Amino acid sequence: MQSSSTVIMNNSSLLLLLAILILVIITGILIPSSDAIVSDTLLPNQTLVDGQSLVSANQSFELGFFSPQNSTNRYVGIWYHNISVQTVVWVGNRDRPVADATGVISFDSYGNLRIVDARGSSFVFTYGFSSTQSAVAKLLDNGNLVLMDANDSSHILYESFDYPTDNFLPGMKLGLVRGQNRLLTSWRNSGDPATGDFLFGENLDSSTDYGKMYIWQKNKIYWDSGQLNSQIFSNILKTILLDFHHVSRPGDDYYTYSIMDTSSIFRHVLTVSGQIQVQTWVETSQEWILFWALPGPQCDVYNLCGDNAVCDDESVSEAQCSCLSGFAPTLEALTEWNAGVTKPGCLVRKSSLQCSTKGKGNKNGSHTMPDFISDGFLLIDVILPADPQHLNVNSAAECQSSCLNYCNCTAYAFTDGCQLWYGNLKNLTKANGAAAGLYLRLALSELTEEKRNRSNWIWVVPTATVLGLILCMTYMCYWWRRKDSERRKLYQEQILLASIRRNLDEAGERGPSFTSFSFSRVADATENFSSANKLGEGGFGPVYKGQLAGGLEMAVKRLSKSSGQGLEEFKNEIILIAKLQHRNLVRLLGCCIQAGERILIYEYMPNKSLDYFLFEPTRGVVLDWTRRFNIIEGIAHGLLYLHKHSRLIIIHRDLKASNILLDDEWCPKISDFGLARIFSSNEMQANTIRVVGTFGYMSPEYASEGLYSIKSDVFSFGVLLLEIVSGKRNAGFHRYGNSFNLLGYVCI
Incomplete structure (x- = not known):
């Protein structure tokens, strides 16, 4: 019987060991090994599952699976590793998302990186064309994902910088690189990184446009940079510490840039609305700040108003577009202008040009003028339009004559040589006083009418100019005084902050860490000082409940600009409380001194103040x-x-x-040190000509003669003691026997 039990026990032990062994094997299969969790490099025999990521050596960038806002689709992307707001700079499968979190990144048999999901769907997003025994993937410190030969790191098989999405990062090359035109492509919308409607880059279809940047919308020009020199970005970016370089050589014509201040983070991004923006990360506010965006003014959009129409960003009326002199819109154009939609232009001449259809034709099909000429030219205040034809002549007269000799010549300019425009004029923008020297061809009847209209302004213009100067000088005086007042206020704030920091850094008792808050951060914490968060209001201003991003609750005392507490009282309260540490003294977390605002940030007291309960019978219980x-x-x-x-x-x-404030355990804490005074160890009392405080709590010698000492606080404590015991206010609209206050009643 015992032997049978022993056999059963031995069999049970064997079964238990076998179960544990099977569990270990299954666990080893289902749980990825530590070898699959890599740092910045993925080896051929490794995989990267959804939830794991590669992080560059300097911790700047991270690669893995992500989902955009309001989307459950999963994408392989690269984003900033140390930035709290996930900012994706590259997407590998933007048009082929994974439907769930089952995606795995691995090498295929050709050395390419692919994404495989639980349904067996496979998508190659990087092409290495190498043996899996030698190709490795590495995320570089500049955000570039490269496939390279493991035995020769200089042999690059693939890099994500060759296939940008919507971000242009430092070290990237934008333009023609090794025969391939690198362009930025916008997202479809903020929640979908699929290929969007806008492209940004160089136009390689024209040999004369190297160095000129474009934004296209659905293959139509949306904006162009104009005729710029090789330093296309220099005038825009020289003030923000970005060093741009333009490289032009056979097979290459591209831009690249670096950051001179390596502690800063900059990026260019093509937005879903068609703007190319430069943004920088601000660590203190934890947000991206916009430096500039193109196109900025709406008139920067290519040919926004249509042919022969001028766009004016400074127009005070709703009509941003207007026809050139001598031109009128079609009925369709007029209707769309009034509706504020895209402008088809002004395609109708009010008066026909004097062109002879019997003249000799040239090779372009245009006709020469007859013996007499009845057309002329009007100088118009616009920036030179797009697509000029250059003519090699020596003078403005020859340039004008050349234009007159052809009926389809619409305008000319002689600024940088002779430039002629044929047919309709495109991309016209009002120069607003800085005429570029464009002469528009008009019939003589139109020129006569134009001169008549201009003569009516001979007396109007000088009068308006004088009035304008007077108004301008008045505004400048007002603006200067306002700026001077703001500078003085800013100077006072800086002096006050410096004085506070200096006092807190002196030797002596030092409280917990003290923070200088920005006004925007305080406003966010209190929901822009919402009335729903208002805890109460004292003589110096309202108090609000606030909560920081980390969850820390605080009480925000916003001093009223009309309050009696000045800068000295404000400074005094900060320095005193920040240096004091005691269980029964309220703790000061920080302050805000900005744009005329003076705000104190205290620890939050859930049970409010003692008077809230003490003098209200229903709450006093x-x-x-x-x-x-x-x-x-x-x-x-x-x-x-x-x-x-x-x-x-x-x-x-x-x-x-x-x-007296009460915390969640009803522990009392003394607050409001705005009127407090410091005595040295050998001082006993002091005198002031300015008696401040609350009547009913003041000692007689302080109220009558301005003398105060420790005894003054002891007197106030005695009054407070009577109020706590009786639940009655010392002073108010109450009569206690023959006395008008509680203290007199007790002493009788």
Whole structure:
């Protein structure tokens, strides 16, 4: 019988060991090995599952699976590793998303990186064309994903910089590189990285456009940079510490840039709305800040108003587009202009040009003029239009004559040599006073009418000019005084902050870390000082409840600009509380001094102030005798610390029920040190000609003669003690027997 039991026990042990062995094997199969979790490099025998990622050596960039906002699709992308707001700079499968989180990145038999999901769908997103025994994938510190030979790191098989999406990063090349035109392509929308409607880059279809940048919308020109020199970006970016280079050689014509301040993070991005933007990351506010965007003014959009129509960004009326002199819109164009939609232009001449259809034709099919000429030219205030034809002549007269000799010559300019425009004029923008020298061809009847209209302005213009100068000077005086006031205010704020920091850095008692908050951060924490977050309002301003991004709750005291507390009281309160550490003193977390605002940030007291409960019978029931005794004891401990145990003797001078705050454990904390004064160890009392505080709590010698000392706080504590015991206010619209206050009633 025993042997049978032993056999059964042995069999059970064997079964248990076998089960554990099977569990270990299954666990080893299902759980990826540590070899699959890599740093910046993926080896041929490794995989990267959804949830794992590659991180560049300097911790700047990360590669893995992500989902855009409001989307469940999964994409392989590269984003900034150390930036709290996930900012994707490259997408490998933008038009082939994975439907769920089952995607795996691995090498195929040709050395390419592919994505495989649980359904068996496979998509190659990088092409290495190498043996899997030698190809490795590495995420570089500049955000470039490269496939390279493991035995020769200089042999690059593929790099993501050759296939940009919507971001142009430092070190990237934009333009013609090794015969391939690198372009930026926008996302379809903010939640879908699929190929969008806009492209940005160089136009390689024309040999004369190298160095000229375009934005296309659905294969139509949306914006162009104009005729710029080889330093296309120099005038725009020289002030923001970006060093641009233009490389032009056989097979290559591209731009690249670097950041002179390596501690900063810059990027160019083509937005879903068709803007090319330069953004920089601001660590303090945890957000991307826009430096500039093109096209900026709406008139930068290519040929926005249509042919023979001028776009004016400074137009004060709703009509941003207007026809050139001598031209009129078609009925269709007029209707669309009034509706504020895309402009088809002005295709109708009011008066026909004097062109002879019997003249000799040239090889282009245009006709020469007859013996007499009845056309002329009008100088118009526009930037030179697009697509000029250059003519090699020596003078403006020859240039004008050449234009007159051809009926389809619409305008000429002699600024940078002779330039002629044939047919309709495109991409016209008002120069607003800086005429570029464009002469528009018109019939003589139109020129006569134009001269008549201009003569009416002979007297109007000087009068308007004088009035304009007077208004301008008045505005400049107002603007200067306002700026001077702002500079003075900013200077005072800087002096105040410097004084506070200097005092806090001096030797002596030092409280917990003190933070200088920005006004925007405080506004966000309080939901822009919402009335729903308002805790109350004292004599110096309202108090709001706030919550920082990390979850820390705080009380925000926003001093009223009309309050009696000046800069000295504000500074005094900060320096005193920031240096003090005691259980019964309220803790100051920081302050905000910006744009005329003076704000104090305290630790949040869930149970508000003592007067909230003490003088309201329905709320006062929560203050039983044990709790009242503990409150009295806590206030006494706080005063004892101020008067005896801190490095300097501190007289509060405004001790009252509303300045006693209660935390979640009903522990009292003395607050509001705006009127407090510091005594040295050998001082006993002081005198002031400005008596401040709250009547009913002031000692007689302070109220009548301005003398204050430790005894002043002791007197206020005695009044507060009577109020806590009785639940009645010392002073108010109450009569206590023959006395008008509680203190007099007790003393009788």
